[in-house]
Amino acid sequence: MTDIRDTFAKVYGRAPEGVWSAPGRVNLIGEHTDYNNGYVLPFAIDRRTWAAVARREDRDIHLRSTFADGEVVASLDALDPAVMEGWSAYVLGVAWAAADAGVTMDGAFGLDILIDSDVPVGAGLSSSAALECAAGAAFNDLWGWELDKIALARLGRVAENKAVGAPTGLLDQAASMLGEADHVVFLDCLTEEARPVPLHLPHEGLGILVMNSNVDHEHATGGYGERFASCALGAKELGVASLREVDRDGLERGLEVLDAETLRRVRHIVTENERVLQTVDTLAAHGPRAIGNLLNESQASMRDDFEITVPEIDLACDTAVSAGAIGARMTGGGFGGSSIALVPLEQADAIADAVRDALARAGMREPTIFTVTPSQGARRDS
Known part of the structure; x- marks a missing residue:
């Protein structure tokens, strides 16, 4: 906090009016269901993005960050996503x-903004939503x-x-807020109704291990968009507005009308x-130690x-479970990024070492492994 305020003062020549922050997220379970009007179960993590801000006398936004050179300037009267x-x-x-929504x-008034973050970029932990929500x-x-949030x-x-x-759907931003x-x-x-669900991780002596494969992913292109299109095609062929409306009986009908790949999606x-x-x-009936099979089935x-x-994700998850994790799965949009493991805290270091060793023996890049704590969403810090 002190650092970003000091850095802001050096960059802009005055103190910021305030500092706001928002966290990255881990999705415990529910992947690619959000843009299909389904259910998701994410949590905010203790890695955050900060925005130090002060007002200007004009209607320009001056935008800088600690992780990129230069300054971006835009007028509030000429904002254009193109x-x-x-x-x-x-x-x-x-x-x-x-x-655009009529707000x-x-x-x-214009703003001077400085951004800082410790949410890893390209790790599937939604550094993008943290940035959007801190700004919002x-x-x-x-x-x-x-x-409202x-x-x-x-x-x-x-x-x-x-x-x-x-x-993308609403999952990342909802978790961050x-x-x-x-x-x-x-x-x-579908309804955009949300409610908190207790995890009781400290009481159970459990933690969430993030295993960043260091295989970067990119959502604006490639496989994510293809999966989005496959889901839209599946809904169209099944005659529903979204895949939220499809149940097990609908899957049976899918055997008759969908090609093999779309059926799998x-x-x-x-x-x-x-x-x-x-x-x-x-979680409500038996607690977090009972959800391991659901995490493994999702993976x-x-x-x-x-x-x-990707192979790095698959090997990390398999190894973590073999080494004592309760369950493990990829988290985020996929094609790289991170996986998570629900682990007894006393075994966290040993499980992390086992994953590193397994990937090293397979000739894969070294993962970055750390624990995260479910934390508070967007807020004003000062």
Whole structure:
């Protein structure tokens, strides 16, 4: 906190008016179900993005970060997602999305903004949503939008969809805005209703191990968009508005009308929605030590039906479970990024060492492994 305020003063020649922050997220279970109007179960992590901000006398946004050279300048009167690029699109896109949604910008003033973050980029921990939500929280306070947290999450999603070009759902932004300590966020992406679900990890002596494969992923291009299109095709062929409407009987009908690949994609979404609901019920009835099989089944579904894992992820998950993890699965959009393991804390170091050794023996790049704690969502820090 002191560092970003000091750095802001050096860059802009004055103190910031305030500092806002938002966390990255881990998705406990429920992958690619969000843009199919399904169920997800993410939590905010103790890695955050900070935005130090001060108002200007004009209507320009001056945007800098600690992780990129140069300054981006944009006028509030000429925000255009078609020309936004790079990391600044996640910030400017939120302002544009608000104006596009009818939020008044008439009284808005320009801002000097400095961004800092310790959320790893390209790790599947949603550094993008952390950036969008930190900016949204600052804009909401300074410009007097008076929007609730789920409305701010929606603006972040629109920014990512339209300004960045990534066809994501609401999962990441909802987790970053709504997270609570030692809770997951159960989100119904059809109704956008959300509620916290207790995890009780400290009471059970458990932790979440993040295993970053260091295989970078990119959501704006490639496989993520292809999976989005496959799900849309499956819904169209089955005659439903979204795959949320498909149940096991619908899968049986899919055998007759869907090609083999699309059927696998649909099967993942249907069974993943079931696993999210089962995880919520199991946490309430039996606690976190009872959800291991659901995590492992989710990993297998992402590997075999949705085909979004990579060999590094598969080996890390298999090794973690063999070494004593309760369950393990890929988290995030896939094609790289991270996996997670639910582990007894006293075994965390040994499990991490086993994963590193297994990947080294396979000639794969060394993973970055660390624990995360379910934490509070977006907030004003000073």
